[in-house]
Each structure stands twice: as C-alpha cells, then as structure tokens.
Amino acid sequence: TATIFYDKDIDDSVLRNKKIAVIGYGSQGHSQAQNLRDSGFSVAIGVRPGRSWDKAVRDGFDVKSVKEAAAEADIVMILLPDERQPEVYYKEIEQGLEPGNAVAFSHGFNIHFKQIVPPDFVDVFMVAPKGPGHFCRRTYLEGGGVPAFVAVQQNATGDSEKLAFAWAKGLGAARGGVLVTTFKEETETDLFGEQAVLMGGLTHLIQAGFETLVEAGYQPENAYFETFHEMKMLTDLMYENGLTGMRYSCSDTSKWGDFTEGPYVINEDTKVRMKNVLKKIQSGEFAKGWLLENKVGRPMFNALMEKESNSQLEQVGRELRKLMPFVKAGKQDSEDITAN
Numbered sequence: 001t002a003t004i005f006y007d008k009d010i011d012d013s014v015l016r017n018k019k020i021a022v023i024g025y026g027s028q029g030h031s032q033a034q035n036l037r038d039s040g041f042s043v044a045i046g047v048r049p050g051r052s053w054d055k056a057v058r059d060g061f062d063v064k065s066v067k068e069a070a071a072e073a074d075i076v077m078i079l080l081p082d083e084r085q086p087e088v089y090y091k092e093i094e095q096g097l098e099p100g101n102a103v104a105f106s107h108g109f110n111i112h113f114k115q116i117v118p119p120d121f122v123d124v125f126m127v128a129p130k131g132p133g134h135f136c137r138r139t140y141l142e143g144g145g146v147p148a149f150v151a152v153q154q155n156a157t158g159d160s161e162k163l164a165f166a167w168a169k170g171l172g173a174a175r176g177g178v179l180v181t182t183f184k185e186e187t188e189t190d191l192f193g194e195q196a197v198l199m200g201g202l203t204h205l206i207q208a209g210f211e212t213l214v215e216a217g218y219q220p221e222n223a224y225f226e227t228f229h230e231m232k233m234l235t236d237l238m239y240e241n242g243l244t245g246m247r248y249s250c251s252d253t254s255k256w257g258d259f260t261e262g263p264y265v266i267n268e269d270t271k272v273r274m275k276n277v278l279k280k281i282q283s284g285e286f287a288k289g290w291l292l293e294n295k296v297g298r299p300m301f302n303a304l305m306e307k308e309s310n311s312q313l314e315q316v317g318r319e320l321r322k323l324m325p326f327v328k329a330g331k332q333d334s335e336d337i338t339a340n
C-alpha cells in the first residue's frame, strides 16, 4: 500500500528561494503557475507569442520566450503538449540548463519513452496532478486540492524529491494527497486510465447508450438527459461518498438493475480487452503510433476530432446546454474549448 503525504508532512522551503519557469500556459500551465504564485512562489512563464502568451500577460505574469525563461530559471516545468516537448526541449531548453537546475514534468511520457534525455547534472522530477488543469485551479481557489503523483528520475542535487513534494504542496495537491510513484508507473497508469476508463471507456459507453436509445426510436433529447447529462450528478455522488454513497441516493429498482444487468454490459470480456490496451501501452506500441501520427501531420487525429465533435450526441447536447446557462457559468472558458 502507498504512503500518502499531506500539507503537514511537507516542508516546502527548498523551493522558496528558487526561480521557477513554467513552460506553456495551457490547461496545466495556467493552473500550476497561478496556484504556485498564490502559494507565494515566484513564477515566470515561457511560451511562444500568441493566445497563451496574451492570456499569461493578462493574468499578470512575467512572460518570456521559452529560451529566455528556461535559461534564467532554476526549475523548468515543461507543460507543453507531450508530442511537442522533445522538439522544443532540444531547440530551446536544453542549452539553458546548468548544474543544480531541475527539469520537471507533469506526465512521464517523454522521459519514460526516452524522447527526452536530460543531462545527468540536472534533477529530473515529476508532479502529475490527477485532474484537468481547469479543475485543479478551481479546486485550489475553493480551498481544496486535486491529488498528485510525484516521482524522481534523476537526483543530481540530492533535493530532487524535496522539490517535487514542495511543488505539489504549492499546487494545493497535498490538500488532496501526494503519492510517490515512478515515471514508468505514472506513464503506464495515466495512459491506461484515460484510454480504458476516464475518457475512452466513458465516452464510448455514453455514446453506445445514447445510440441504443435513439436507434430504438426514443427522442434524442430524452436519450441525452438519460445517458449523458445525469452522469455528472452520479459521478459527483461517487466522488463524495463512493459507489455506495451514489447508490444510496438512487432507487432500489435502479440498484437491482445495476447489480444484475451492469455485468452483462461490462464484464470479464471487457477486462480481456482492457488488458490488451494495457499491453500496448507497456510495450510502447501505443506511444510509437501516436508519435508516428504526429510525424505525418495528424491526418487521423484531425479527422477523428472533426467526426467526434459532430456526432448527433454532441449536436443535441450543444443545443440543450444553451438552454441551461447555469450548467456552464464560470466553469470553463468557452474560448478555450473552441480554440483547442
């Protein structure tokens, strides 16, 4: 069993006198930079001119080119898209690294799959928040924190793990719990989680349920409320009180159907396929495919983005959510969604 660390267990003084650069100002970048600043650390942003640059300036940060920010900092946290990190790292970050500096990540992909190999005179650590950036920022402002995993790949200074813990505490993550892992474990479990359960599993479960009802002749709006909209309410109850807490709020008829019909939909056969998904991650086959897709200009990725965002489920949902403005209020910039 894992040891979980909380605010009281962590001394963040090792990070207090350090110059921090957050590279990238997207989902994680804007959240981590602002949480650290609000926790009293000094943070500069390194990004290219454009949308993120302007947003970081509006948020009151000292914004520089990636090269300049990385060269000036003691700790360089790379929050660029995983598939772009190697190119930017080798062009604009590596030459600015000095002995005693640290390079940090929020996902293990590029270190684990050896797309980035930092010099041995720097610390290499990871702080991986286990939640989307916009949610991490919101939770921090509410006084809570999204849990994070920390890991150390290189410990040149002897302080690498202390830096990772201090960073996690600065993000507010230690209010939720900080767990020690390795780059390998974080990479493989993170990819599995998003592919099989959190995103791939869930989006396709909802899609299949929605289509089953619509194809049987039921109203699409009814199907949307039934298989999609209500999901958030049930997962909120799970988040707060577990599966049992969720079931407590639901009828006994629904619980009986859950216990008897659920295993007909998701079962040992599903797990066989999940295990295959995990094997492709462990062997590097998934990573290789994704890197290749990027090399050839993302033809499949772009086509799938287009197709998925134009599904009947998405079209019905967009119309219904317009009529429920309270659902969106202050939760996420629609500017962010349309621009991504």
Ligand code: NDP
Binding pocket: 023, 024, 025, 026, 027, 028, 029, 046, 047, 048, 049, 050, 051, 052, 053, 066, 078, 079, 080, 081, 082, 084, 088, 106, 107, 128, 129, 130, 131, 132, 133, 134
């Ligand atoms: P985003 O796509 O949201 O943000 C990327 C940022 O990088 C943007 O500010 C973008 O700026 C900038 N950028 C892209 N290319 C370049 C470039 N060539 N030079 C300079 N800046 C560039 O990334 P995420 O926040 O989703 O992911 C960052 C890291 O965090 C990844 O390692 C990911 O795995 C990890 N992570 C992400 C989570 C999440 O919540 N999304 C959760 C946990 C970990 P511009 O506006 O100019 O394009």
Ligand code: MG
Binding pocket: 130, 131, 190, 193, 194
């Ligand atoms: Mg994840």
Ligand code: MG
Binding pocket: 107, 190, 191, 194
């Ligand atoms: Mg991930």
